[in-house]
Amino acid sequence: MRPSKDFFRPLAVGAPTPPTDIPARPSRAIHFFDPSNAKMAAKIPQMVGGVDVLLGNLEDAVKADNKVAAREGLVRIGQETEGLGGPDSPTQLWTRINSLDSPWALDDLTTLVPAIGHKLDVVMVPKVQGAEDIHYVDRLLAQLEAKAGLDRPILVHAILETARGMANVEEICGASPRMQGLSLGPADLAADRRMKTTRVGGGHPGYLVRQDPPRNELGVAEIEAPRSVFQQDLWHYTIARMVDACAMHGIYPYYGPFGDIADVVACEDQFRNAFLLGCVGTWSLHPKQIAIAHRVFSPSVEDVAHARRVVAAMGDGTGAVMLDGKMEDDASLKQCLVMVELAEQLAAIDPELAEQYAAAGSED
Ligand SMILES: CC(C)(COP(=O)(O)OP(=O)(O)OC[C@H]1O[C@@H](n2cnc3c(N)ncnc32)[C@H](O)[C@@H]1OP(=O)(O)O)[C@@H](O)C(=O)NCCC(=O)NCCSC(=O)C[C@H](O)C(=O)O
Numbered sequence: 001m002r003p004s005k006d007f008f009r010p011l012a013v014g015a016p017t018p019p020t021d022i023p024a025r026p027s028r029a030i031h032f033f034d035p036s037n038a039k040m041a042a043k044i045p046q047m048v049g050g051v052d053v054l055l056g057n058l059e060d061a062v063k064a065d066n067k068v069a070a071r072e073g074l075v076r077i078g079q080e081t082e083g084l085g086g087p088d089s090p091t092q093l094w095t096r097i098n099s100l101d102s103p104w105a106l107d108d109l110t111t112l113v114p115a116i117g118h119k120l121d122v123v124m125v126p127k128v129q130g131a132e133d134i135h136y137v138d139r140l141l142a143q144l145e146a147k148a149g150l151d152r153p154i155l156v157h158a159i160l161e162t163a164r165g166m167a168n169v170e171e172i173c174g175a176s177p178r179m180q181g182l183s184l185g186p187a188d189l190a191a192d193r194r195m196k197t198t199r200v201g202g203g204h205p206g207y208l209v210r211q212d213p214p215r216n217e218l219g220v221a222e223i224e225a226p227r228s229v230f231q232q233d234l235w236h237y238t239i240a241r242m243v244d245a246c247a248m249h250g251i252y253p254y255y256g257p258f259g260d261i262a263d264v265v266a267c268e269d270q271f272r273n274a275f276l277l278g279c280v281g282t283w284s285l286h287p288k289q290i291a292i293a294h295r296v297f298s299p300s301v302e303d304v305a306h307a308r309r310v311v312a313a314m315g316d317g318t319g320a321v322m323l324d325g326k327m328e329d330d331a332s333l334k335q336c337l338v339m340v341e342l343a344e345q346l347a348a349i350d351p352e353l354a355e356q357y358a359a360a361g362s363e364d
């Protein structure tokens, strides 16, 4: 549907003009921390430059008694941490506010925007049900930005964690030019859908497909015989829907939390599934998940080298060529350009990757 002529106009007099395109800033890991937790807060300054996004979490996982301390802690961190947040920082500053029906959400926004709005890149809104939730936040942000004299609009990110939110995913993505992206909230979504998993993200051994039974000489199925089982991804449908809705609106899809902090192997698998399906990043709940996310959401040196070879071989980008026994054409060139463009964006902020990708190019 064509947006109205007012879609890109500020929603309050004096508010900055909303963006027509959402910039592709690297956000492989959105690292959650509780600003009311002194130990975590103390680690934040040294994490700047080492993670794509630092997110001060005010919602679930922050105790009700600590909500005000978390909000004030985030203001302090935003004001005092050198190099954190803003358009030129290597580490963006995001927050997850409390849900819109909670007693805290309004104060979250009215406190944060005047105090650290110039550093705040993205506001993550939990439990978004439909476009109406985004419209509310959109107008309020515009009013607060105007009052604070901000010259850059704060972007909005929605978490999909209700069945209604999922059913409305396309309208949520298109509800405002501020919409930056979507994340999956697998724990809340599982509860809302009455799914029977108690895990925070990841797979489930009961969600499987079993190999057909062998048949005996009479052609009778031996259902008790040992058979392979293949565990399936509980989140495949949801992530794929999110990816399509985001791609359609030019915004970015993310996986969400992986709660089994100790199982770094399964965490990497879940992140990689999301990367392969089109997500650009994920959440990190513990410092050890940052390196996993950065690794998984950066294309491999081999993939970048291959993509560059296809781009070079395709010349003007039309027709078909053979490379290593495989057909490449206009469509596979587009796939390769996705890889090359992502590598360039990441190389611009990560000198180590820049070196690896440069070496990958020079071997050919
Ligand atoms: C998961 C944790 C509770 C684990 O904490 P802890 O037991 O303290 O871990 P460690 O002892 O291994 O920690 C080692 C040191 O690292 C610091 N630490 C831990 N986590 C972080 C962090 N996220 N950022 C910065 N620093 C961190 C510890 O303080 C230790 O420090 P020191 O003692 O000085 O060495 C904890 O990691 C945690 O609370 N993580 C964040 C959890 C969170 O944000 N949850 C909300 C997002 S998921 C969600 O909401 C569900 C979703 O919405 C859905 O619906 O699906």
Ligand SMILES: [Mg+2]
Pocket: 060, 126, 161, 185, 187, 188
């Ligand atoms: Mg949640």
